[in-house]
Amino acid sequence: MFSPTLWRTRTLSGLLPEMLQLQREMNRLFSAVGQKAPQDYPAINIWEKDRNAIVTAELPGIDPDKLDISVTGDVLTIAATLADTPLTEGEVYLRQERATGSFKRSIQLPYQINAQAVEAKYEKGVLVITLPRAEEDQPKKIKIK
Amino acid sequence: MIDKDLQKTENIAATERIRNVKTFVPRVDIYENKDALFLIADMPGVDEKSVDIELEKNLLTITGRVENGRIADATMMYAEYEIGDYERVFTLSDEIDRDKIVATVKNGVLRLELPKMEKVKPKKITISAA
Numbered sequence: 001m002f003s004p005t006l007w008r009t010r011t012l013s014g015l016l017p018e019m020l021q022l023q024r025e026m027n028r029l030f031s032a033v034g035q036k037a038p039q040d041y042p043a044i045n046i047w048e049k050d051r052n053a054i055v056t057a058e059l060p061g062i063d064p065d066k067l068d069i070s071v072t073g074d075v076l077t078i079a080a081t082l083a084d085t086p087l088t089e090g091e092v093y094l095r096q097e098r099a100t101g102s103f104k105r106s107i108q109l110p111y112q113i114n115a116q117a118v119e120a121k122y123e124k125g126v127l128v129i130t131l132p133r134a135e136e137d138q139p140k141k142i143k144i145k
Numbered sequence: 146m147i148d149k150d151l152q153k154t155e156n157i158a159a160t161e162r163i164r165n166v167k168t169f170v171p172r173v174d175i176y177e178n179k180d181a182l183f184l185i186a187d188m189p190g191v192d193e194k195s196v197d198i199e200l201e202k203n204l205l206t207i208t209g210r211v212e213n214g215r216i217a218d219a220t221m222m223y224a225e226y227e228i229g230d231y232e233r234v235f236t237l238s239d240e241i242d243r244d245k246i247v248a249t250v251k252n253g254v255l256r257l258e259l260p261k262m263e264k265v266k267p268k269k270i271t272i273s274a275a
Binding site: 044045046050054058059062064087090091092094095096097099122124125126 | 174179182185187188189190191216218219223
């Protein structure tokens, strides 16, 4: 005869996929709670290097000339119109998932930006903007008398 | 546009990959005319050297390798997007002329031209007056 332990293992193993499924569902349900509010476009990452901020954004297929980057005080603004491929006569879309339209996003940094020294690089569809701190906003070392 | 739709979608792969990086599904536009099918895929961070297009039987696989997006000597302060490879598979019909597929990559956008076979192109039949 089967021992009770063996019998119990058998029923459990049959239930296991269902339990895992339930766990997954619960996780999905609750993980959505803590999620951030809908993000702006484009999504950005911010890095710090030598007390300067570097902002990166993924912006595939944009004409760099049409990319509008401006800096006022401590706010960086990125604006552009996404390249649209207008269809010519006889062409028809089967699938359209890529973003279209235009966007504008402003990012406030914790310091005044030296607008003259801002550098922007657009490579492989990734925008990298280096934002040096303004001279007058640099931390000052205070000597103790 | 729904904001959520603008973010990258992570790939849920059935098989595990050797490289321990996330993979994302590139967003694509596909359109066609009577001569060809065009596929445009957004793959920021990819250039012509790191994109791979493979056609095996009917499966067209697009993969893009992205070097880790770390900036040397910099610390990440804030992140809204993740960096990873791209992968997406499409099933092609037999009507594509496999030898004439053209691919270009510019500014992180892959453009594929998939010409249709001569025999499947629609032909106009002129009706002559009886």
